[in-house]
Every structure is written in C-alpha cells, then in structure tokens.
Amino acid sequence: MMRIFTVSLLTAVAVMVVGACSSPSVEQSINPQSPAWNGVTAEARRAPPPPQKATTANPRIVAGYSGLQCVPYAREQSGIAIRGDAWTWWGKAKGKYQRADKPAVGSILVIGKTAKNKYGHLAVVTGIVNDREIIVNHANWLNKGQIHLDTPVRDVSARNDWSAVKFWYTPGKVLGKSTYPVSGFIYPKGKVASSN
Numbered sequence: 001m002m003r004i005f006t007v008s009l010l011t012a013v014a015v016m017v018v019g020a021c022s023s024p025s026v027e028q029s030i031n032p033q034s035p036a037w038n039g040v041t042a043e044a045r046r047a048p049p050p051p052q053k054a055t056t057a058n059p060r061i062v063a064g065y066s067g068l069q070c071v072p073y074a075r076e077q078s079g080i081a082i083r084g085d086a087w088t089w090w091g092k093a094k095g096k097y098q099r100a101d102k103p104a105v106g107s108i109l110v111i112g113k114t115a116k117n118k119y120g121h122l123a124v125v126t127g128i129v130n131d132r133e134i135i136v137n138h139a140n141w142l143n144k145g146q147i148h149l150d151t152p153v154r155d156v157s158a159r160n161d162w163s164a165v166k167f168w169y170t171p172g173k174v175l176g177k178s179t180y181p182v183s184g185f186i187y188p189k190g191k192v193a194s195s196n
Contacts, residue, residue, distance in 0.1 A: 068146070074139075102162065104187060111165075112180075114180070138151065166179055
C-alpha cells in the first residue's frame, strides 16, 4: 500500500538525506555478491524465459518531485531505518535487519554499484508475479527525482537466484536492456523469508 506524501514531507526528506542514491560516498566498498538462494524448483529452472512484456496493468511515473532520491523514498515506504548511499544498505543491514536472496512484499531490493551506477539503487517490492518477476515502486530511476510505480523487475540471472535483474523502462514500454547486480533483499522488522 502506497503512502500519500505531501510536498512539505518530500522537501523535508530530500533535505535530510544528502544525495541518497546519487551522492558522493566516502564509505568503503562492500562485496555486492550474495549467496544463491537454492529454494527454486527444478521445474522453475527449466522454465522458458518470461515474455518481453509487462505483467502489471499500469507501470507509470509520477512527476513533480524534483530532487527526490531512491534512499529517502525506500526508507519512508519500508520503515527500514538505514541511511547512506543505496549500495551501502546491504552491509549496513547486517545484524539489524533480515537479509535474503528471495524477494518478499515490503522488502527492499538493493542494487549494487557498478562503473555506470556508482551509488547503487533501492526499490520497494510491492508484488510477486512469479519466481522470476516482481513489481516495485522506486524513486529517481531515470535521475529526474520522479516516483516510478508498479515497475516490473525481472530476474535474468543464469541460476535464477536474483543476482542480476532488468527493470521495465516505462517511457519506452519495454524491458530495459541494462542488467544490474543485486546485493539482495532487506526485510523490514518483523518480516521473515517465506516460500511463495
């Protein structure tokens, strides 16, 4: 369920977190690799690749939130109280929140940093479509401070372990071409991994 923001809250959140997923970071790098989740059925491993179309009715972009970053948005939507560049959340969650390689509604998808995406990215899981596709809400994906709702994210890893994903490109109405490394999923307090 999406919370309704007021402009003053967005302004306050944007000011509280300098930069979020696009800020300079002085923190040391963590290993963006996470152990493989082995709970995938043999039938799912043999399944053909999913079709190149959205499986949600309405992926869309909410405009008008200039300067909003992925970090304060993910923190507000999930209640996970971590700060700092998006890629650092995986390491900072250790010992404070449950971390897993399996998505769950309400969890945070943590994208590791790359040469082109040096601050990483965070997205809030809002739905599970199947073993290889989830739906997320996230902010500042195209670096315009906008909120992207009902965005399909596809597991494109060879082992079906959520270690690599592609995001739906809403403006083009197509699955994006770029592949992003996944550190894992961070669960809010009280949420535990379960089989779907």
